[in-house]
Amino acid sequence: MARESMGSLFDEPDQPEDIEPAADAPLAERMRPRTFEEYVGQSNLIGEGTLLTRAVGRGGKLPSLILWGPPGTGKTTLGRLIARASGVKFIALSAVFAGVREVRAAIDEAVKIRRRGGRVILFIDEIHRFNKAQQDALLPAVEDGTVTLIGATTENPSFEVNAALLSRARVLTLNPLTENDVAAILRRALADADRGLASLRPHLADEDLEHLARSAGGDARVALTALESAVQGAEPGPDGARRVDREILIEALGRARFAYDKGGEEHYNLASALIKSLRNSDANAALYWLARLIEGGADPIFIARRLCILASEDVGLADPQAIVQAAAAAQIVQLIGLPEGLYPLTQATIYLARAPKSAAVKNAYFAAAADAAATAREPVPLHLRNAVTRLMKSVGYGEGYRYVHNDPKAKDEMTCLPDGLVGKVYVEPEGPSYD
Structure with missing residues (x-):
């Protein structure tokens, strides 16, 4: 479901550097939310009273952030929306392609912008792929406020991001999108004539769309890519409509993923x-x-x-x-x-x-459990009770207990079961086999 309006906090400034995706860009890129109102999911991050709600805006002080979550959950989109809503320049790098030289060039650009009174968000996708030297190159600019860093990662930042850099940032965890979230994104793409697929006149049964949403595993990019492939692969009928059936969806998404239904x-x-x-x-x-x-x-x-x-x-x-x-x-x-x-x-x-197999552990427990249920009112023998007060000792608590470390014979001569179960065997003594 689309995000409710969040008022003036997310009013967007003019961003002449923003460029609309090309008409032939992948559907997932074309449908990327342009406002917080279009953003789906992650209410734990952009709901009322959260860190971003308080910090994003022209007057807010946004800390450096590490966005940690599975693929297709909106990390890059969230970074872009934060920059637009904050009215600052957005510089994006991918750790897959960028090195120390690109990082330094981005920081040099940020220095120039800051001298003109501007602010910069440096977004680094897949920041976990940066090595220590590349991450260290970011530290001075993050520390002195030249840039506000937003790093996106699918890996646990505790293990993949330098401690020094991590200490200067807040980690925000993005959750996998729910099936309802993904279904809402798919329906929006089907209904949108400008950026989506509505101009192709797709027809898709509700149950198939919902199954596609489940099969995507919380990844909006996977779902949108499969939907686009399926719609484009469907032949237009005499009326120009493209009817997407289950087989076309299976081919588009992959039979193994589509056939697997984690909730079914x-x-x-x-x-x-x-x-x-x-x-x-x-x-x-x-x-x-x-x-x-x-x-x-x-x-x-x-x-x-x-x-x-x-x-x-x-x-x-x-x-x-x-x-x-x-x-x-x-x-x-x-x-x-x-x-x-x-x-x-x-x-x-x-x-x-x-490994060799044995059900001895399971059998032993349930045999003991059956006796425990049948003898639930059987008192604990006095010699096994702790005499923690004089009264308890006077009535026999602990009397007859033998400390096996000082009295090895106690192992065989002192029973630890209630009187009615003395001699009961749930697990055989140790030996070469437990079958």
């Missing part, structure tokens, strides 16, 4: 297939289902959680290192994300498939 039944079907293949020690099938999940856009943290559960539920004490492998994969994926995170996920998947 197929998500759970694929996850179930992965777990059952691992349980059956079929490494090849497990890798296939893992790839289906990853290539379809599944949340890697969801996959990592499932691997952690299986490592204890289905491997457990048969190979205690299995849970270490799964936990390490989960931690690494949390740290680095995709695409690199697919390697630790793959490693853990292969390890778990090859």
Whole structure:
């Protein structure tokens, strides 16, 4: 849904340097919001009373910012809108192509503008790709106010941005767009005759548009690129309308991504297939289902959680290192994300498939849980209770307790179960097998 009007705070100054995208520019570029009213999503950042609401404007003091979020969530657009709403010059660099020389040239330009009484926002896309020397080159200009830095990154800035630069900036986190957000963006593109696709007279069923919005994984750029390809690929009918059906959308977006529905039944079907293949020690099938999940856009943290559960539920004490492998994969994926995170996920998947299997941990717990439910009123034996007051000691709390470090025989001679469960076995003593 489009952003509600935010009043004079975001009144836009004349920006003669702003250039409208070319008519043949990609749809995602043509539909880039020109005002905060057109901006969709990230209400946590530009809602009432937020940092940007207070700081953006002619009289506001905008700090340097690091915009951290997944692709296609509006980082570059937000940087441009901030510059326009603040009435300052916007200089953009991409860390993919720029080096120290380009950074210094941008700063030199900013110095000239500042001497004329102006202000400059230096926007650096994919700032995590700058090495230490390139990031260090920014420090003096950021520190003395020559530029207000806005860096955009898909990587955790705590690990990818120099501490010195990070300490001079505020980190703002952008969330993946919701399905409703993406659907609203797609509908706007279909209805816009000037910048969008309305002149091509596209017809798209609501359920297909909503499925496309889900399949985009919160990335507006992916959704708009697929929509444009699908509409352009549809043949005009006798009435000039282009009817976009499910097959055209699948071809435009990619069958794996479109078929995968993270909110629907197929998500759970694929996850179930992965777990059952691992349980059956079929490494090849497990890798296939893992790839289906990853290539379809599944949340890697969801996959990592499932691997952690299986490592204890289905491997457990048969190979205690299995849970270490799964936990390490989960931690690494949390740290680095995709695409690199697919390697630790793959490693853990292969390890778990090859590991010996045992349900002893699960069986032991649920056997104990069943007895716990059946004997919920069974009192704790007196010798296992702490005698923390004289009264407790006088009535027998702690009496008969044997400290095993000083009395090794206590291990075999002192029971720790309620009287009605003495001798109960939930897990067999340690041995060569836990199956």
